[in-house]
Each structure stands twice: as structure tokens, then as C-alpha cells.
Amino acid sequence: xxxxxxxxxxxxxxxxxxxxxxxxxxxxxxxxxxxxxxxxxxxxxxxxxxxxxxxxxxxxxxxxxxxxxxxxxxxxxxxxxxxxxxxxxxxxxxxxxxxxxxxxxxxxxxxxxxxxxxxxxxxxxxxxxxxxxxxxxxxxxxxxxxxxxxxxxxxxxxxxxxxxxxxxxxxxxxxxxxxxxxxxxxxxxxxxxxxxxxxxxxxxxxxxxxxxxxxxxxxxxxxxxxxxxxxxxxxxxxxxxxxxxxxxxxxxxxxxxxxxxxxxxxxxxxxxxxxxxxxxxxxxxxxxx
Amino acid sequence: xxxxxxxxxxxxxxxxxxxxxxxxxxxxxxxxxxxxxxxxxxxxxxxxxxxxxxxxxxxxxxxxxxxxxxxxxxxxxxxxxxxxxxxxxxxxxxxxxxxxxxxxxxxxxxxxxxxxxxxxxxxxxxxxxxxxxxxxxxxxxxxxxxxxxxxxxxxxxxxxxxxxxxxxxxxxxxxxxxxxxxxxxxxxxxxxxxxxxxxxxxxxxxxxxxxxxxxxxxxxxxxxxxxxxxxxxxxxxxxxxxxxxxxxxxxxxxxxxxxxxxxxxxxxx
Numbered sequence: 001x002x003x004x005x006x007x008x009x010x011x012x013x014x015x016x017x018x019x020x021x022x023x024x025x026x027x028x029x030x031x032x033x034x035x036x037x038x039x040x041x042x043x044x045x046x047x048x049x050x051x052x053x054x055x056x057x058x059x060x061x062x063x064x065x066x067x068x069x070x071x072x073x074x075x076x077x078x079x080x081x082x083x084x085x086x087x088x089x090x091x092x093x094x095x096x097x098x099x100x101x102x103x104x105x106x107x108x109x110x111x112x113x114x115x116x117x118x119x120x121x122x123x124x125x126x127x128x129x130x131x132x133x134x135x136x137x138x139x140x141x142x143x144x145x146x147x148x149x150x151x152x153x154x155x156x157x158x159x160x161x162x163x164x165x166x167x168x169x170x171x172x173x174x175x176x177x178x179x180x181x182x183x184x185x186x187x188x189x190x191x192x193x194x195x196x197x198x199x200x201x202x203x204x205x206x207x208x209x210x211x212x213x214x215x216x217x218x219x220x221x222x223x224x225x226x227x228x229x230x231x232x233x234x235x236x237x238x239x240x241x242x243x244x245x246x247x248x249x250x251x252x253x254x255x256x257x258x259x260x261x262x263x264x265x266x267x268x269x270x271x272x273x274x275x276x277x278x279x280x281x282x283x284x285x286x287x288x289x
Numbered sequence: 290x291x292x293x294x295x296x297x298x299x300x301x302x303x304x305x306x307x308x309x310x311x312x313x314x315x316x317x318x319x320x321x322x323x324x325x326x327x328x329x330x331x332x333x334x335x336x337x338x339x340x341x342x343x344x345x346x347x348x349x350x351x352x353x354x355x356x357x358x359x360x361x362x363x364x365x366x367x368x369x370x371x372x373x374x375x376x377x378x379x380x381x382x383x384x385x386x387x388x389x390x391x392x393x394x395x396x397x398x399x400x401x402x403x404x405x406x407x408x409x410x411x412x413x414x415x416x417x418x419x420x421x422x423x424x425x426x427x428x429x430x431x432x433x434x435x436x437x438x439x440x441x442x443x444x445x446x447x448x449x450x451x452x453x454x455x456x457x458x459x460x461x462x463x464x465x466x467x468x469x470x471x472x473x474x475x476x477x478x479x480x481x482x483x484x485x486x487x488x489x490x491x492x493x494x495x496x497x498x499x500x501x502x503x504x505x506x507x508x509x510x511x512x513x514x515x516x517x518x519x520x521x522x523x524x525x526x527x528x529x530x531x532x533x534x535x536x537x538x539x540x541x542x543x544x545x546x547x548x549x550x551x552x553x554x555x556x557x558x
Binding site: 001002005006007009010012013014016017020021023024026027028030031038041084085087088089091092093100102103104105106107108109111112113114115116119120121123124128129131134163167170171172175176178179194195196220223224226227230231244245248249252253259262263266267269270273274277278281 | 292295296299300302303306307309310311313314316317320328329330331332333374375377378380381382384385393395396397398399400401402403404405406407408409410411412413414415417418433434437438441466467469470491494495497498502511514515526529530532533536537540541543544545547548551552555556
């Protein structure tokens with residue numbers, strides 16, 4: 001392939017994406033230095049005042065903390081549960097058709113639109129009408145108020161995110177285990193090593209590179225918590241489930257339209273996530289080789 | 290082999306997971322055929338007189354039909370243009386040197402790093418000035434970023450699996466680079482490329498945030514669905530369940546294709 005042809009077919013995509021990225025970044029910076037609301041066209045420049053205000057904004061600090069918890073819980077929850085399920089699937093379901101059928105079922109939640117997922121679970125979680133409390137009380141659990149609980153709401157929403165992603169990753173990790181050479185597994189069994197030891201010390205280390213990539217992808221996707229939280233709790237009760245993207249939406253677009261302040265927030269969000277993820281990406285690349 | 294206890298735990302875990310995977314959507318499907326008084330009961334009702342009222346309500350609503358039309362145009366438009374630009378780009382990346390390949394792939398993946406809300410704030414300001422706000426065109430322009438990044442990301446491995454011998458033989462026969470790509474590389478990689486397009490389709494079909502922010506009356510189906518609860522005081526659960534089912538049908542139709550795509554990719558690793 002000639003260099004000219006290469007640039008001809010890759011150039012348009014790069015130019016489009018680079019222009020888009022440059023514009024949104026420049027736009028965010030430009031807006032963040034003003035004091036502008038959505039209706040206005042002109043506004044005075046206020047320097048870095050918006051950023052200074054962020055330091056003292058309790059709602060912003062709360063959103064940072066909520067986002068951090070959300071990120072940790074959903075990424076770890078997904079990886080741990082998916083690994084356990086994938087091992088169980090590989091180890092105990094030997095019949096091909098049955099395994100494929102289970103994989104098919106496990107793929108369903110991730111394919112559902114998040115809006116649909118949010119409605120489905122909001123109804124399931126409903127304290128008086130929901131089937132969760134009905135089933136729970138049948139087996140003797142105390143009834144829960146789920147999404148109305150300031151301490152629990154974030155975790156109940158996170159459980160829904162994990163429901164979607166862990167089942168999806170189960171399929172991928174199970175398929176990855178299937179591709180491994182069978183010899184180490186058989187050798188370990190000959191030595192009558194237990195299942196946990198076999199997987200913990202032999203199988204999973206062989207998959208460390210793709211598993212890290214999966215964790216990276218999940219941590220990127222976990223940043224998109226908006227749809228689920230927006231519909232399930234709207235950030236409430238109070239600000240108990242208000243993640244950063246929800247806060248940016250509420251401040252900048254929904255009611256007040258303070259686009260300048262929202263831009264300052266989203267720039268902080270952008271810098272933190274881009275730096276963090278770029279570091280992880282470079283790290284996993286080194287590990288993978 | 291593990292002990293009998295771990296085996297039992299394994300089976301139980303899988304059975305619960307399978308039930309939890311499917312039952313919520315089945316429960317929604319059942320509820321979508323119920324009248325409101327059969328839905329809002331403290332004890333779930335399993336025997337009831339089914340009704341199509343919820344479906345006729347939403348399919349008779351101009352907002353839902355408009356959302357459906359917008360979703361179809363926006364999603365297919367973005368996937369189409371994303372494929373035209375992204376598939377050749379992915380081919381070029383797959384045939385680059387190792388180093389350039391890593392850098393370029395990172396560039397395309399980094400587009401996914403950006404939180405959508407960070408894009409949305411400056412865009413809504415620009416769109417209002419350019420009269421792109423609340424338009425199908427405006428939404429396609431943003432979705433194209435998502436679809437390009439995703440299609441390129443998933444298509445590079447597809448091309449990497451095309452045997453180079455095929456392309457070399459074609460080149461020996463005097464085919465130009467363009468012909469080698471369109472007549473040989475793309476057809477061989479097509480099953481995986483198709484998987485990448487299906488994946489992108491699902492991703493965009495389900496997208497809420499950007500559409501919610503950049504449109505008002507011309508929203509996509511998720512935007513229309515998200516607005517249903519705010520219509521009145523009493524939550525119309527029957528209608529919500531029916532909308533959920535309609536929103537869910539297109540992605541569920543492709544679940545088999547997605548599984549095949551995952552298998553191809555895992556095997557070729």
C-alpha cells in the first residue's frame with residue numbers, strides 16, 4: 001500500500017475526529033473563562049473564577065466522591081462477578097449447546113437500552129409495588145426502600161450496572177478461557193489441584209492482559225453513568241447519587257443553564273479521566289507485551 | 290474436579306444468573322399487556338385479562354412515532370457514514386507498522402475517553418448558533434464521532450486476520466491498492482466487519498445523553514421514553530412497560546449476531 005493511498009483512506013476520519021476534539025476542547029475552555037448562561041450570546045470574561053469556585057462547591061465535591069465510589073464499585077463488581085461466573089460456566093457446563101444458550105441469555109441485559117433498563121429496575125425496586133420487595137419478604141428479608149435510601153441508592157443503581165456488564169463479561173471471559181491451550185489445566189488436575197487453585201494460579205494469570213483491557217474498557221464505560229442514574233433516581237435522594245456527569249447536566253443544561261460553570265466542571269472531569277485512563281492504557285500495553 | 294460443594298455452588302450461581310438475566314425483561318413484557326390496576330398491586334398478578342391498550346396508546350402517540358423515525362434516520366445515517374469513513378481507515382491502520390498501529394488505535398480509542406457531557410456543553414452552544422440544535426443532521430454529526438471511533442476500534446482486528454497472501458497475489462495480478470481493498474480485503478473480513486457495525490448500531494440506538502441535550506422536539510426514541518414519567522402525576526406504568534419493550538426489540542433481534550462476533554474475536558486472539 002502506498003503512503004499516499006494510506007493517507008487518502010485514513011485522513012478523512014482523523015481530520016474529522018481531530019477537528020471535533022479540538023473544537024469541543026477549545027469551546028469548553030473558552031466558555032469556562034466566561035460567566036455565560038445558555039440564553040446569552042455575549043458575556044464578560046472572568047478568568048479562572050469558575051475554577052476557583054469549584055474548590056468551595058460542596059455539591060461538586062460530593063459529585064466527585066459519588067463518581068469515585070460508582071467507578072470503583074461497578075468496575076470491581078463487574079470483574080469479580082464475571083470471572084466467577086465464567087469459571088463456573090467453563091467448569092460445570094460441558095455441553096456446547098447449553099453453554100451457548102447460557103451465553104445468549106447473559107448477553108441480553110447489555111443489549112437493552114439503558115433507558116429501558118432503568119425503567120425496568122425502577123419498577124422492580126419500587127418499595128410498595130415492586131417484585132423485589134415481594135420476593136424478598138417471601139424468603140424472610142425485611143422490606144427495603146431501595147432507591148429512596150440515601151445510603152443505599154447508589155449501590156442499588158450500581159447493582160443494575162453490574163447486572164448488565166458482569167453478565168456480558170462472563171461471556172467474553174468464558175470465550176477467552178476456551179481459547180487457552182488445555183494442557184496446563186489438565187496438568188493441574190493431574191496434580192489434583194483444587195479448582196480455585198487451578199484458576200487463581202494458572203488460568204487467570206494467563207489471561208491477565210485481556211482481563212486488564214476488559215477492566216479498562218469497563219472503567220471507560222462506567223463514566224457513562226448518566227442514563228441509568230438520571231431515570232432511576234435523578235441524582236437523589238438529595239444528591240446521594242449525583243455523579244459528575246449528572247451534576248454538569250443539571251447545572252449547565254437542565255434548569256439553570258450556567259454553561260460556563262458547567263464547562264469548568266466538565267474540563268476538570270475531562271482532565272482527570274483522560275490522564276487516568278491514558279496512564280492505565282500505557283501501563284496495560286507494557287504489561288501485555 | 291472440585292468437590293461436590295463447589296460444584297453445587299457453581300450450578301446455583303449459574304442458574305441464578307440465568308434467571309436474573311432474563312426475568313426482568315420477561316416481567317416487563319408481561320406487565321406491558323396489563324391494565325394499570327393489574328400492575329400497581331402489592332402482590333404481583335400473574336393471571337389477568339391481557340390488553341393491547343398500552344401498545345395502541347404509544348403507537349398512536351405522535352411523539353413516539355416521531356422519536357422512532359428520528360432514531361431510525363439518525364442511527365442508520367451515523368452507522369452508514371461511520372462505515373464509509375471508518376472501514377477504510379481501519380484497513381489502513383491494520384496494514385501500518387506496529388508502532389504507528391498502536392498510536393493510531395490509541396487516537397481512535399481516546400475519542401471514547403471523553404465523557405459525553407463534556408462534549409455536549411460546548412456543542413449545545415455552537416448548535417444554537419448554527420441552527421443545528423434539534424436537528425437530525427446535528428445529531429448525526431455527533432453520533433458519527435462515536436460510530437467512527439467504535440467501528441475503527443472493532444474493525445482493525447478484523448483486517449488483521451485477513452491473510453496477507455491473498456492481497457499479495459491480487460497485487461501481483463496488477464490490482465491497484467483500491468481494488469485490493471474493496472475486492473479482496475473487505476469481502477474476506479466482512480463477517481467481522483458486519484459484527485462491528487451491528488455493535489455500533491446497538492450502541493447508538495441506546496444512546497440517551499447527547500440526544501437529550503442536543504434536541505428538543507426532534508428527540509430519538511430513548512429521549513421520548515425518558516420523558517414519559519414527567520407527563521402526568523400518576524406514573525403510567527403500562528405505557529412505560531410497552532415503550533420499554535418497543536425500545537428493546539431492535540437490539541434483542543441481533544443478540545445472536547453479537548454472540549457470533551464475540552466468538553470469532555476470542556478465537557482469533
